[in-house]
Amino acid sequence: MTPGWRLAAVLRDPARTEHFSARQWTELFAVARAEQMAGTLAHRLNGLDLDPTVQxxxxxAxxxxxxxxxxxxxxAEMARRALAPLGVPVVLLKGTAFAAAGLSPSLGRNIGDLDILVPRERMDEVEAALLAAGWEWVKPDPYDDAYYRRWMHELPPLIHRERDRMIDVHHTILPLTARIRPDARALLADSEPLGNGLCTLSRTDRLVHAVAHLLADGDLAGGMRNLWDFHCLVQDEGTMGLAERARHHGLGAEMARAGRLSHALYGTEVPFEWQGLRLLDHLYLRRLTARDGWGRQGRRLTRLGFYVRSHWLRMPPLMLARHLWTKYRKGYRPVG
Amino acid sequence: MTALYRAAAPETLRIVPLDALTLVYHRASGVTHVVDAPVPEMLEALDRDDLTVDQLLTRLSDSYDLLDADPAALAIRLDELVEAGLVERL
Amino acid sequence: MRHVTHLTIGPVGFRIGSDWRAPIAQLEDLYRDYPKPGIPDFNVHLFAARPWRKILRPSVMIGGDYTIPDAAPLPLAQGLLAAEMGMNLQMALAQRRYLLLHASAVERDGKAVLMTGISGAGKSTLAALLMARGWRLMGDEFVLIDPATGLAHAFPRLISLKNQAIAVAQAAVPDGRFGPLLAGTPKGDIRHLVPDLRAIRKMAEPAEPALLLFPRFGFDAAERPVPPSEAFVRLTQSSTNYVHLAERGFDALTRLVQSVPARAIDYPDTDGGIALVEALA
Incomplete structure (x- = not known):
């Protein structure tokens, strides 16, 4: 069992650590830190009879x-205060949404940037209000800026000049270059108030977004953590109506794959039809768990494959060529 | 329209006077603020009621000897506290 | 990783791996009297950016549980420095049990003197010379304050001497164990001094902070008290984890500046500095 798989096995069943050697513990934490899951792991282990060093x-964590x-x-509260005068619905996404709604993926979860969803036609007002309240552009690069505004599903990232925190303002959950176009109006229309002036996506849309983020966007980096979000949300709230909602957003196949991967990796209770594995799923699982005992990502061939693949998914080929060329000239290399 | 101001709830603040300056730890944000007079007094006044700038100025002038009872100067202090998140503009 | 060692500094355990043998051999020699942790707190790894760079113009990348993007690689001859930087990085980015102060510290009779200041203030040199004069060295880079007790915990890693300080320390500690001379590093010439056996054997014993000093090197001798609010602000600036400890950090630091006297000292040369510190302590 590789160290990456072992982390998944421990998250699934923390009691497996009972006879762990010092080396296994060391590697477990190294991998969890690399996956930004040390806090999640810690919450799973807490309460067991642990060695004082581990405790x-x-x-x-x-x-x-x-x-x-x-x-x-x-x-999130500061963003609410900045945007309150506009009367725009502000939907929290990902980690902050889980924490604000008290959902179980938030237990120990690392939360970085603030991600919010607002109606596309109100983006200009939102941008102006945030700039007035102390947020500033991160990327002054005109190519990046034009690229974001034309093709991405969000404003170029903004950072707050005092608090040094980033905000990503989305108007949908996948880039406009992606083959799949989720129904952004439905995401907003069905969002649920949190009672503090902010909203979250509906139960099923939270899962749709987790899946879009995991499988239709990005190169699977941080995939163990994103799949753990999926696992916890399903454990919290079940799968009723999920397949149908995913199909509505054009993410039916991705939802089924996430269900199969989560069932295989974390033992998530999913409908019968998601319990087997397809041929390609094994490749995904290998990629998701590709960490050695130092938390480093191995299997470089698989990784590069996924990097290129993620760009193919997001951009039509000609645009990809132009994008990579511009990046290449600037000395850009994928981070690994 | 005259804006009302409200301070962070007192249970979210740890206020430790040192020498000339006062430390304010804000539990809701995890941020420590090092402040001078009359900021602690402003937070105290704005905790009891939501006030306008003028009302706050009257309240402070009644309780303390303000050397510069200037609403414009007070409004600037308030904006700083709004940006820091210690005071909310309603 | 091909080559691995473990070591404990103060209350913190490390596992260090390397693609090359030399840095690990140097660490094992210089840290030979230090205990080894069962399960380390942090992992550091030194690796080649590309496989062929293990051999061809070998350059050492610093990896670990926590890293910063764009950490520049070092030549293999400076592998020991890379390992030390990797350990410092873990402490600076991820230490969450103790309030981390960027300071040197020495102890006598259970009372700790904490010296903090910008790089070049002479923290390491003062600590090394005070060690030579019979003080227990607690650390030349980091002091760890336990928020639960207010006590200072030692972190006696290798003393990092730079440029002119190397000769000063060699004269003061003629029988000291020194590491190899690392010439032309990003910070100039560096040579490490192994803390004496007393510092190593007592490294698990915390001490009560008794005096906070803010030294400045190269000025006429002068001394002034530092009010608690100024000490507070200067210490938050010299702590990498104050913010991350949240209210525990606030408690630890307010307690420290309210209970321990603080002084800013200017000193023209190391002899003058030592005399000032010993007069105040």
Missing amino acids: RLVDD IASAGHLRLAALWE
């Missing part, structure tokens, strides 16, 4: 995640 690592959660919720 210290667990306590540190729990405290650290607690602080990140606090900072993330505060950032």
Whole structure:
């Protein structure tokens, strides 16, 4: 069993650590940190009869995640204050949404940037209000800026000049270059109020977004964490109406794949038809768990394949060629 | 329209006077602010009621000897506190 | 990783791996009297950016549990420095149990003197010379304050001496164990001094902070008290994890500046500095 798989196995069943050697513990934390899942792991382990050294690592990771959660919720509150005068619905996405709604993926979860969804026709007002309230552009590069505005599903990232925190303002959940076009109006129309002036996506749309983020966007980096989000959301709220909603957004195949991967990796309870594995699923699982005992990603051939693949999914080929060429001239290399 | 201001709830603040300056730890944001007079007094006044700039100025002048009872100066202090998240503009 | 070692510094355990043997051999020699952790707190790895760079103009990339993007690689001859930087990076980015102060510290009779200041203020040199004069060295780079007790914990890693400080320390500690001279590093010439056996054997013993000093090197001798609010602000600036400890950090730091006297000292040369510190402590 590779260290990456072992992390998944422990998240699924923490009691497996009972006879762990010092080396296995060391590698477990190294992989969890690399996957940004140390806090999640710590919450799963806490309460077991642990060696004092392990308990210290667990306590540190729990405290650290607690602080990140606090900072993330505060950032959402500051965005709410900045946008309140506009009367625009502001939908929290991903980690901050899970924390604000008290959903189980948020337990120990690392939360970085603030992601919000607003109606596309109100983006200009939102941008102006955020700039007036202390947020600033991160990328002054005109190519990147034009690229974002033309093709991405979000504003170029903004950072707050005092708090040093990033906000991503989305108007849909996949780039406009992607083959799949989720129904952004339905995402907003069916969003649910949190009672603090902010909203979250509906139960099924939260899962649709998790799947879009995991499988239709990006290169599967951080995939174990994103799939854990999926697992927890399904454990919290079930799969009723999920396949249908995913099909509505054009993500039926991705939803089924996420169900199969999550069932295989974390033992998620999913409908019978998601319980087998397809041929390509094995490749995804290998990629998701590709970490050695130092948390480094191995299997470079698989990784490069997924990097190119993720760009193919998001952009038509000609545009991809132009994009990679512009990036290449600037000395850009995929980070690994 | 005259804006009302409200301070962060007192249970979210840890206020530790040191020497000339006062430390304010804000539990909701995890941020520490190092402040001078009359910021602690402003937070205290704005905790009891939501006030306009003029009302706050009256309240502060009643309780303390303000050397510069200037609404424009107070409004600037308030904007700083709004940006820091210690005060909310309603 | 082909080559691996483990070591404990103060209350913190590390596992260090390397694509090359030399940095690990140097660490094992210089840290030979330090205990080894069962399960380390942090992992550091030194690796080649590309497979062929293990051999061809070998350059050492610094990896670990926590890293910063764009950390520049070092030549293999400076592999020991890369390992030390990797360990410092883990502490700076991810230490969450103790409030981390960028300071040197020495202890006598259970009372700790903490010296903090910008790079070039002479923290490491003062600490090394005070060690030579019979003080227990607690650390030349980081001091760890336990928020639960307010006590200072030692972090006696290798003392990092730069440029002119190398000769000063060699004269003061003639029988000291020194690492190889690392010439032309990004910070100039560096040579490490192994803390004495007393510092290593007592490294698990915390001490009560008794004096906070803000030294400045190269000025006429002067001394002034530092009010608690100024000490607070300067210490938040010299802590990499104050913000991340949230309210525990606030408690630890307010307690420190309210209970421990603080002084800013200017000193013209190291002899003058030592005399000032010993007069105040």
